[in-house]
Amino acid sequence: MPVSKDKQTGLWKVDISGGVNPVTGKRRGYTKRNIKTRREALALEPLLRVQKFGEEGVTLDLLYTLTQEDDRMNHCRSTYLNTQASYYKKHFEGYFKEAQIDKITHREIETFRQTLIDQGLAPSTINRLMAQLSKLFNTAVKHGFRSDNPCTVLRKLAESPNKMNYWTVEEFNTFMSLFEVSEYPYQLFFKVAFSTGMRKGELLGLTWEDVDFNRQTIQVNKTLVRNPNGELALNPPKTKAGYRSITIHNSLTKELRAWKEKQHQLLAPFCEDPETLQVFQFIPEPLNEFRVKYAYDKVMKRTNKLKKIRIHDFRHSHVALLIENGEDPYVIKERLGHASIKTTYNTYGHLYPNRQQSLSDKLDGLF
Incomplete structure (x- = not known):
């Protein structure tokens, strides 16, 4: 795993590989040690890959992992974390698998929302999903992966009151x-x-x-x-x-x-x-x-x-x-x-x- 705890110091480290040097044939690797928290290490990993090996940057998977770490640090309830995990796997993980997070604009976000509408999801459900996506991009802004949140441009969909069902x-x-x-x-x-x-x-x-x-x-x-x-x-x-x-x-x-x-x-x-x-x-x-x-x-x-x-x-x-x-x-x-x-x-x-x-x-x- 690229992010792990250093057994000698008890601190965290990032150990990344950039493949093989085409000239020397030797493995290209870089290790950053003495990182205080796992969250910091996770945030540092994609930046180091870009800086050291010129790799493409942040993925939505990373943003989700960092956001979950923040939620756990803030003592969010397990039911909330479970719901967020379910939403992510069902609606976000596949769609944004190859996405370049720093290149996404509000137009791509609007296109994604349209796919949710086409699935026949209720406006209230779509608004909840978009709120979660916006939260992931807030994490990107927080860690300096991009300067803005592309979700903030979109307004919420109008929601009609739910019909209440009950029995006599x-x-x-x-x-x-x-x-x-x-x-x-x-x-x-x-x-x-x-x-x-x-x-x-x-x-x-x-x-x-x-x-x-x-x-x-x-x-x-x-x-x-x-x-x-x-x-x-x-x-x-x-x-x-x-x-x-x-x-x-x-x-x-x-x-x-x-x-x-x-x-x-x-x-x-x-x-x-x-x-x-x-x-x-x-x-x-x-x-x-x-x-x-x-x-x-x-x-x-x-x-x-x-x-x-x-x-x-x-x-x-x-x-x-x-x-x-x-x-x-x-x-x-x-x-x-x-x-x-x-x-x-x-x-x-x-x-x-x-x-x-x-x-x-x-x-x-x-x-």
């Missing part, structure tokens, strides 16, 4: 009726999702330590995520508002208690402390998002009477249920873990057909 209580009950007895843990997963508005990762991160049967509450304090290396990990909520206590109704409390007893009989031989089991776990392996998605798709194939919604839309369905029953917006904000009521109103205000004006009046002067 009747539709949800139809969905519940489709499960087989052996699929009960998944059925319970979706029942809690509909009843609490919790996110998928929060539900998967839920353990029995978080369920208080006496107070009939669920404490949300972690979320199950998948790291870029594919491993599952428990992360804290993104914001302080993400830490919250959600009240659950009597019948759900009884159902969870009964499932806990049955689950402990099934899995007690496989764990030291049953309290640390995932609430919806039913095999020794942790329940993950892929198993839940597979189970959901399998159940939905059993009917053509229901519109298919995303698993995240169970959260929207919960809010629609609360609004239909006249729940206060501030209570909804607390249950969802939103940082502000403005977020709740901006997202769900259109679902308040009879209370739109009064809710607007409440918000006056708050922000």
Whole structure:
């Protein structure tokens, strides 16, 4: 590897090769030592190749590597890093493989964006991808690989509001009726999702330590995520508002208690402390998002009477249920873990057909 740690000094070094000298037949090489950080070494490598061997300069791969290093230094969440990695491999890596970064203008960037449009991607998705690309070129400017960012000339595409999908209580009950007895843990997963508005990762991160049967509450304090290396990990909520206590109704409390007893009989031989089991776990392996998605798709194939919604839309369905029953917006904000009521109103205000004006009046002067 051209960039590695020097075992003698503990510092980083760049060891590059320029092929064979056509006159002497000897290998052309150059080593730069005593570099303080890996990030500095990675940034120095392409410059040395240009200076010493006249090679072409920076690649988008290098910009991506440097940007990821910066994000890790800034303690960005693994979910964010994972998403950025997925976007890069799918949309940028192949297209810009042979690109000369210092030669790209806003015209090439606009042409690239048009390829995304031609793929039928939503404007909101394209805007997110272009924001990531702009971030890569900001890295190029930061390290002196070019003097400007060609993405800044382009304006964002106009985004139309997303249509919010959700189920009514009747539709949800139809969905519940489709499960087989052996699929009960998944059925319970979706029942809690509909009843609490919790996110998928929060539900998967839920353990029995978080369920208080006496107070009939669920404490949300972690979320199950998948790291870029594919491993599952428990992360804290993104914001302080993400830490919250959600009240659950009597019948759900009884159902969870009964499932806990049955689950402990099934899995007690496989764990030291049953309290640390995932609430919806039913095999020794942790329940993950892929198993839940597979189970959901399998159940939905059993009917053509229901519109298919995303698993995240169970959260929207919960809010629609609360609004239909006249729940206060501030209570909804607390249950969802939103940082502000403005977020709740901006997202769900259109679902308040009879209370739109009064809710607007409440918000006056708050922000």
